[in-house]
Amino acid sequence: MLIVRNARVATMTGAQAATGHAPLGLIEDGAVAWEGEKIVYVGPSAGAPRADDVIDARGRLVTPGFVDPHTHLIFAGDRAGEHAQRLAGATYLEIAARGGGIRSTVEATRAASDEALLESARQRRARMLRSGVTTVEVKTGYGLSVADELRLLGIALSLDGVVPTLLGLHAVPAGMDRARWVAQVVDELTPEAARLGARGCDAFLEQGAFTAAECRAALEAGARAGLVPHLHADQLTPGGGAQLAADVGCASADHLEQTSPEGIAALARAGTTAVLLPLAAFFLRQQAAQAGPFLQAGVPVALGSNLNPGSQRIESVSMLLAAGCLLSGLTPAQALWACTAGGARALRLDDRGVLSIGNRADLVIFSTSDPDHLPYHAGVEHAEVVVSGGVVRGALGTLVGDTRD
Ligand code: NIG
Numbered sequence: 001m002l003i004v005r006n007a008r009v010a011t012m013t014g015a016q017a018a019t020g021h022a023p024l025g026l027i028e029d030g031a032v033a034w035e036g037e038k039i040v041y042v043g044p045s046a047g048a049p050r051a052d053d054v055i056d057a058r059g060r061l062v063t064p065g066f067v068d069p070h071t072h073l074i075f076a077g078d079r080a081g082e083h084a085q086r087l088a089g090a091t092y093l094e095i096a097a098r099g100g101g102i103r104s105t106v107e108a109t110r111a112a113s114d115e116a117l118l119e120s121a122r123q124r125r126a127r128m129l130r131s132g133v134t135t136v137e138v139k140t141g142y143g144l145s146v147a148d149e150l151r152l153l154g155i156a157l158s159l160d161g162v163v164p165t166l167l168g169l170h171a172v173p174a175g176m177d178r179a180r181w182v183a184q185v186v187d188e189l190t191p192e193a194a195r196l197g198a199r200g201c202d203a204f205l206e207q208g209a210f211t212a213a214e215c216r217a218a219l220e221a222g223a224r225a226g227l228v229p230h231l232h233a234d235q236l237t238p239g240g241g242a243q244l245a246a247d248v249g250c251a252s253a254d255h256l257e258q259t260s261p262e263g264i265a266a267l268a269r270a271g272t273t274a275v276l277l278p279l280a281a282f283f284l285r286q287q288a289a290q291a292g293p294f295l296q297a298g299v300p301v302a303l304g305s306n307l308n309p310g311s312q313r314i315e316s317v318s319m320l321l322a323a324g325c326l327l328s329g330l331t332p333a334q335a336l337w338a339c340t341a342g343g344a345r346a347l348r349l350d351d352r353g354v355l356s357i358g359n360r361a362d363l364v365i366f367s368t369s370d371p372d373h374l375p376y377h378a379g380v381e382h383a384e385v386v387v388s389g390g391v392v393r394g395a396l397g398t399l400v401g402d403t404r405d
Pocket residue numbers: 072101102105204232235280306308309310311312
């Protein structure tokens with residue numbers, strides 16, 4: 001058994017309601033112990049069991065490992081040129097209509113070897129783990145043929161701490177009839193991806209991408225195959241995405257920059273989690289979705305990085321927390337909940353995101369005791385020791401730095 005003692009333990013078991021919230025569920029002078037992969041104790045240090053190995057947190061903050069519920073982690077190529085074009089005035093949809101955007105990454109990804117894709121994805125995953133992200137959802141979507149999508153799924157399945165999602169309806173493959181691609185996704189790709197181990201399915205409802213009817217067909221096929229549905233909804237234009245996500249019973253609706261009050265009410269009724277991606281809004285110089293209306297309607301809010309080569313290339317948890325606060329209006333405590341318990345809820349993973357007995361031993365010891373410090377001192381990573389599935393990764397015994405400096 002291993003134990004972290006003398007910590008400020010943020011269990012994330014508090015409620016995330018808009019009023020009267022205390023989402024951190026803080027235990028002062030707390031301890032977390034685990035045996036193998038599972039947590040066996042969370043509570044005051046004074047009542048903690050004896051353990052073989054003890055980490056003295058010296059008052060530092062301990063949270064659950066971060067759960068990032070929205071990434072496009074596996075890709076080849078670089079779209080810095082498109083970023084520069086946008087900064088010179090072109091829009092994301094204009095660049096996509098000219099054959100850039102998702103399709104340009106599809107070309108680069110198809111041309112890359114399995115080894116190159118795996119290596120770059122591993123490096124990104126390793127950087128995320130070092131900053132405290134113990135679970136990462138990873139979408140396919142840059143293959144766009146049955147064989148290439150399954151190849152990306154295979155790579156996702158070979159990475160640690162990854163929840164793989166099939167995103168067949170990301171863009172219409174170049175030179176292919178859209179109805180034919182939708183039919184292939186529904187009839188061939190989805191059942192095969194489910195058989196191989198995909199956990200979720202997703203679709204991009206947007207002008208220039210897919211219609212509500214096409215997305216519905218893909219998500220319903222996914223649900224029939226046992227996949228957890230998600231939807232890219234209302235990102236660039238209001239397309240009734242939140243209503244569709246609610247109607248299909250999606251675990252999460254993601255983006256939501258353009259969602260109407262009716263869409264928010266539909267999410268609340270369906271119990272769908274709103275995954276806000278404020279770094280993408282920042283990157284595209286858009287107005288970020290505001291958390292307030294979702295929380296006030298009773299919709300749980302999660303934060304995702306949306307790491308991808310086109311609309312969001314910033315890899316930093318502290319920047320995500322900062323964007324959740326500064327751009328989407330969360331408090332630091334709500335942003336931490338959104339990156340842990342919220343992310344797990346968005347993925348329907350009930351064994352993580354919260355520090356409680358029986359859950360996976362995924363946790364982070366930070367180099368500060370102050371949760372408010374994380375989104376405030378953004379741009380540096382504050383995770384000092386990361387425990388993933390009970391395995392300690394980090395400089396155990398070197399709790400000397402303090403990122404408040
Ligand atoms: O979530 N919106 C669709 N997919 C990504 C963008 C992917 C890309 O541009 O390559 C997103 O923002």
